[in-house]
Amino acid sequence: MEFINKRIKRLKAYKVPPVSEGEIKLDAQENPYPLPAKIQKKFSEILSRIELNRYHDPSYKLLKNLIGRYCGFSAENSAENILIGNGSDELILMLLIAAGGQGKTVCCPEPAFSMYRILSEITGTSYRAVKLDKDFKLPYSKILAVKPDIIFITYPNNPTGNCFSKEKIQKIITDSNALVIVDEAYYEFSGKTMMDWVKKYDNLVILRTFSKAFSLAGIRAGYIAGGAEIIKQLRKVQLPYNVSIVNQKLLEAVMEDSRELLKTVKKLNEARDRLFKNLQKIEGARPYPSSANYILIKLDDIESVTEYLKKNNIKVRQFKSPDLKNYLRVTIGTDKENKNFLDALKSAV
Amino acid sequence: MEFINKRIKRLKAYKVPPVSEGEIKLDAQENPYPLPAKIQKKFSEILSRIELNRYHDPSYKLLKNLIGRYCGFSAENSAENILIGNGSDELILMLLIAAGGQGKTVCCPEPAFSMYRILSEITGTSYRAVKLDKDFKLPYSKILAVKPDIIFITYPNNPTGNCFSKEKIQKIITDSNALVIVDEAYYEFSGKTMMDWVKKYDNLVILRTFSKAFSLAGIRAGYIAGGAEIIKQLRKVQLPYNVSIVNQKLLEAVMEDSRELLKTVKKLNEARDRLFKNLQKIEGARPYPSSANYILIKLDDIESVTEYLKKNNIKVRQFKSPDLKNYLRVTIGTDKENKNFLDALKSAV
Numbered sequence: 039m040e041f042i043n044k045r046i047k048r049l050k051a052y053k054v055p056p057v058s059e060g061e062i063k064l065d066a067q068e069n070p071y072p073l074p075a076k077i078q079k080k081f082s083e084i085l086s087r088i089e090l091n092r093y094h095d096p097s098y099k100l101l102k103n104l105i106g107r108y109c110g111f112s113a114e115n116s117a118e119n120i121l122i123g124n125g126s127d128e129l130i131l132m133l134l135i136a137a138g139g140q141g142k143t144v145c146c147p148e149p150a151f152s153m154y155r156i157l158s159e160i161t162g163t164s165y166r167a168v169k170l171d172k173d174f175k176l177p178y179s180k181i182l183a184v185k186p187d188i189i190f191i192t193y194p195n196n197p198t199g200n201c202f203s204k205e206k207i208q209k210i211i212t213d214s215n216a217l218v219i220v221d222e223a224y225y226e227f228s229g230k231t232m233m234d235w236v237k238k239y240d241n242l243v244i245l246r247t248f249s250k251a252f253s254l255a256g257i258r259a260g261y262i263a264g265g266a267e268i269i270k271q272l273r274k275v276q277l278p279y280n281v282s283i284v285n286q287k288l289l290e291a292v293m294e295d296s297r298e299l300l301k302t303v304k305k306l307n308e309a310r311d312r313l314f315k316n317l318q319k320i321e322g323a324r325p326y327p328s329s330a331n332y333i334l335i336k337l338d339d340i341e342s343v344t345e346y347l348k349k350n351n352i353k354v355r356q357f358k359s360p361d362l363k364n365y366l367r368v369t370i371g372t373d374k375e376n377k378n379f380l381d382a383l384k385s386a387v
Numbered sequence: 388m389e390f391i392n393k394r395i396k397r398l399k400a401y402k403v404p405p406v407s408e409g410e411i412k413l414d415a416q417e418n419p420y421p422l423p424a425k426i427q428k429k430f431s432e433i434l435s436r437i438e439l440n441r442y443h444d445p446s447y448k449l450l451k452n453l454i455g456r457y458c459g460f461s462a463e464n465s466a467e468n469i470l471i472g473n474g475s476d477e478l479i480l481m482l483l484i485a486a487g488g489q490g491k492t493v494c495c496p497e498p499a500f501s502m503y504r505i506l507s508e509i510t511g512t513s514y515r516a517v518k519l520d521k522d523f524k525l526p527y528s529k530i531l532a533v534k535p536d537i538i539f540i541t542y543p544n545n546p547t548g549n550c551f552s553k554e555k556i557q558k559i560i561t562d563s564n565a566l567v568i569v570d571e572a573y574y575e576f577s578g579k580t581m582m583d584w585v586k587k588y589d590n591l592v593i594l595r596t597f598s599k600a601f602s603l604a605g606i607r608a609g610y611i612a613g614g615a616e617i618i619k620q621l622r623k624v625q626l627p628y629n630v631s632i633v634n635q636k637l638l639e640a641v642m643e644d645s646r647e648l649l650k651t652v653k654k655l656n657e658a659r660d661r662l663f664k665n666l667q668k669i670e671g672a673r674p675y676p677s678s679a680n681y682i683l684i685k686l687d688d689i690e691s692v693t694e695y696l697k698k699n700n701i702k703v704r705q706f707k708s709p710d711l712k713n714y715l716r717v718t719i720g721t722d723k724e725n726k727n728f729l730d731a732l733k734s735a736v
């Protein structure tokens with residue numbers, strides 16, 4: 039099979055752990071609350087009406103305007119600032135096709151979302167990780183020293199949960215010649231954004247997703263917001279009809295009623311803060327403050343904890359990286375799920 | 388904007404002509420018949436039940452088995468022969484990421500589907516077109532002489548509508564060291580396939596789509612069928628959750644009832660053959676025999692015909708390539724649409 043690129047042959051396929059019945063799923067930063075029945079009913083009605091046999095208008099103008107307005111752009115021309123994709127994954131791939139590849143370097147503070155590395159490898163882009171400073175602070179001068187072509191920064195960071203200093207991120211944007219991607223996947227939880235900078239800095243784009251706060255992981259949708267010029271370039275690598283008519287229509291309905299869908303954010307933030315306080319009381323567990331819908335916890339005895347959680351059918355995220363071997367990341371679930379997790383942790387440590 | 392790759396800067400974004408009200412749309416090889424009400428209702432019910440807030444099982448095992456069975460593989464392990472994507476476009480991109488890129492060459496007999504060229508350019512793969520021989524025959528020795536790494540062959544070909552000689556395609560598979568992609572987007576209309584070869588030749592994959600015969604252009608779905616080893620390699624470049632839970636569930640319902648959905652194929656084939664015969668009677672028009680849901684027509688006076696069609700709000704496909712400047716491609720529509728087209732053509736020539 040010589041026709042397959044060597045770098046691809048060396049890779050392993052991404053494996054997702056199987057889901058088992060009755061499990062408490064606190065591993066994937068999902069919103070534990072299903073869609074309001076009203077919205078799901080609306081979705082169902084929409085699908086009963088769509089002309090599925092036709093190719094649709096691939097400019098998504100209405101939807102892009104709605105998202106643009108949500109991002110704070112002026113409505114009349116906000117479509118030129120928005121690019122929609124099938125989840126952040128497709129958008130990261132598009133960014134790497136447009137600006138990465140052979141001879142180009144991605145730099146990323148780690149620990150970070152693993153798809154930055156995986157998609158760099160897939161596209162043949164060299165990937166350089168720089169370890170976070172003490173207390174998960176952004177090592178911005180070390181990142182600049184790499185002289186990368188592309189920089190990924192998650193804000194708040196995954197899995198550490200903290201928001202890096204805005205001043206340091208600004209330094210990275212202004213002092214590098216790189217394409218800087220600020221991934222705001224958890225923006226709705228943190229309430230903090232760099233969106234107001236995209237018209238000022240033409241090397242900055244913001245990446246957002248509908249998979250977390252919006253309770254829509256299953257439909258695979260996200261967007262890039264950026265200045266008109268960079269969006270114009272990225273549009274060239276976009277597959278003409280990448281977003282299905284189904285997702286287009288569902289997202290239009292969502293954006294027209296985003297407040298309804300985002301009602302769970304306040305509830306989840308409050309639950310996170312309660313869980314954090316309770317975790318602080320547990321000896322042998324050190325939770326880190328989080329601005330997202332998950333908490334990173336360092337444990338004195340990770341083995342007995344993970345074994346206990348497993349026995350109790352509670353799924354959390356563990357890490358392969360040696361730096362994080364004593365850590366786990368728990369997603370904020372429903373109050374009952376959080377209590378189950380807390381009780382299990384208390385029993386285990 | 389130096390961080391954007393030069394090859395991307397040189398490109399133009401793919402433009403799709405806007406759709407206008409009341410138009411007779413015979414330009415995009417869509418199935419003119421909407422889904423049976425029964426199936427669309429089923430879709431709507433499915434969407435009312437899906438847990439959209441969760442990431443789903445990304446192995447798509449049930450769906451892959453159903454598609455595998457449709458392709459004629461034995462049911463128990465057919466999942467290993469199938470890869471699903473968001474339309475052929477995403478699958479072509481995956482093939483080019485896995486086997487193309489800098490230093491690699493795609494060869495394609497032309498005229499052909501334009502995305503082979505566009506996605507080659509996007510991925511930095513060199514693209515070599517070889518003109519079809521007289522009567523749109525496959526110039527297989529010229530293709531082999533290019534010594535390409537990847538060969539795209541559409542079967543039946545688009546826009547010419549004919550099926551190339553199976554023996555010549557076999558020669559290309561056996562005598563090249565290339566990855567050979569046989570795009571059977573119109574398979575359900577031709578009834579002819581190379582599927583039985585994928586287990587014999589590990590450099591062959593078959594590309595298929597739900598956008599044409601299945602009346603599902605709007606959901607963006609297609610699949611690659613191939614031997615287990617090549618599918619394993621391609622799986623490495625697949626985005627982990629590329630197919631949404633919505634598409635997964637809709638397609639499961641479709642594959643469980645594919646006969647119902649494909650009832651329009653016979654009707655469209657009969658309409659095509661009738662239209663072909665009627666076109667033969669028109670002086671100044673030369674239709675080419677087609678095994679797909681469209682007919683390529685050479686016209687003595689293309690300008691007056693296209694002007695007349697435009698005035699009558701009938702949209703057909705024209706071509707930018709100088710070789711095809713006297714041709715148009717008409718998609719088979721409903722009986723009424725076909726009659727409108729025929730009448731217009733008669734008046735125009």
